[in-house]
Amino acid sequence: MNNKSSIFKKMLYAIISLAIIAVMVIKLKSNKEITQNKVYQFNKEEAINVQADTLILTNINAEYTYSGTFEPNKETKISSEIQGKINVVLVDVGSVVSKGQSLVQLDNSLLKLQMQAIEVQIEGLEADVNRYTILTKADAIQGIQLEKVELGLKTAKVQKATLIEQINKTTIKAPFNGVVTAKLSEEGAFAAPGVPLLQITDITNLKFTVNVPENELSQFKLNQKYSVSADAYSKILLPGKTTMIGSKANIGNSFPVQFTVNNTSDLKIKSGMFGKVILKTANQEKGIVIPASAIVGTANQQQVYLIKNGKSVLHNIMISKKIQNKAVASSGLNEGDVIVTDGFINLFDGANITVK
Template identity: 75%
Template sequence: MNTKKSILKKAFYFIIPLLLIALVVFKLKSNKEITQSKVYQFDKEQAFHVQADTLQTEYMNAEISYSGTFEPNRETKISAEIQGKINEVLVDIGSVVNKGESLVLLDNSLLKLQLQTIEVQIEGIEADVNRYTILAEADAIQGVQLEKAELGLKSAKVQRATVLEQINKTTIKAPFKGVVTAKLSEIGAFAAPGVPLLQITDITNLKFTVNVPENDLKLFKLSQSYPITTDAYSETSLNGKAIMIGSKANLGSSFSVQFVVRNTSDLKIKSGMFGKVHLKDNSQEMGIIISSSAIVGSENLPQVYLIKNGKAILQNIVISKKIKDKTVVSSGLNAGDVIVTNGFINLFDGANVSVK
């Protein structure tokens, strides 16, 4: 009897965990089914509603613009030609200066003392020359003494001119008209040749540089003028004269074209601002032009969705140029093709589509 009870007890301990495990599995399966029933199940066979456009060849003689950057016509860092302590800085950042205007004053007190010494020497030598001249005319002295005095006078005058030039150089002046764009030293500092004190930038005239693909270089001619606008002041139109057309491609396989531009009277166009040069391509060339918003993929691998037999098919394309919000496609598309222009959300290669 005890053996029977022992067996029943062991069976009870074995069956209870199995029942609990089965209950947990059943509950988990039930919860999974409930969760799946609540989650949206994407139907890949469902047709996407898209907007589309039928392509045709067009003339590509629309207005073209290229973005670029304004740079100063001239810019230089100014340093002293001689050594000396800075006594005064007459300008600050943002100051507009004219050519020849004084900017920095160096200590020249020792040079002025040297000048006084030389002036005294010249005064004495001039007296000797006058006296020796009278004596030589009377044959009272040899002529060589007069010659030595005259040479000494010339040497002293050269020394005086040298010191005067050094004194002039203690006043550092603007080499051209411009704006002070950097102040690199202060009163009490020591100035020396090659140590920058100020930076002067000339923005009366500006240089404007754009990068264009090789196929568009033919649109630019040296010395020809082109309209240029700035992003910051779109209402202001400037006139740019082409002064350089690049002869070597940069890392982006494009070529630099540079213009010289006269700034506005109030110099509101600053160095570093962005702008655009505008021109028209009158080549009468025909091509496939699509909206830039229809392009998917990456810049290195542009693609569009073609609609064929009710399905969206990814198609690789080659871009030749961009015209504002339009893109010229050189290969990959033909007249009569239908491409998706809107409705790209969740769209994939091979998806069923319906055109609105």
């Protein structure tokens, strides 16, 4: 009897387990169906709304711009040539300074005391020289004694000149006209050779550097004048002259071209600002110009979507140059072609198209 009861219990447990598993399977299947219903199913047959342009031959604007960065004509960190305590810093960040203007004053009280001592020594030696000269002429003393006193006087004068130079160096002056762009020390600090105290930047003239692809480098000539503008003041055109054309390509296989630019009278253009150099050519030509945003594909193989018979056709093209936000197609496109210019989300080759 006990065996029959044990077998019955085992069968009951098995049936309950199977029932639980069945309920879980049904529940999971139901959840999957609900989730699938909630997920958006893209219908490839549904027409995609896009914007499009019909291409025409147009005059290619022979004006090119190259972006670059403004740098100061001169910039240096100023330090003391001698050691000493800083008594006063005479300028602050933003101060406009002139060449030779005093910037920092070091403590020179000890040097001035040494100067007083050497001046007293010189005064005594000069009196000795006068006295020994008279005695030597009267043959009262040997000439060698006069020579020793004269050498002592010369040595004292050299010591005085050295002290004057050291005292002068306790006043640190501006090496050129500019603006204080960093204050790196304060009153009471200790100055030493090689320890920067201030940074002076000259932005009266600026350096402007752009990177030019090798096939366009021939458009630039040394000492030729160009118009340069800062992005922050795009309406202000500054005269710039080419001062350097790079002889070695950088990582992007382009070459640096540098210009010297005269800043505005109120120094609007600051170091680190972005800008553009404008290059105009006399050649006028017609071609197919498309928005740069219409180009898809890779850098090695540019492509656009043509619209033919209500469908999108992914088409290979070649771009000869870019002019700001537009591109000139050298092959692959003809006048009258219709290309997609916007609405690329979910767009694929062969998609049904409706034009907005």
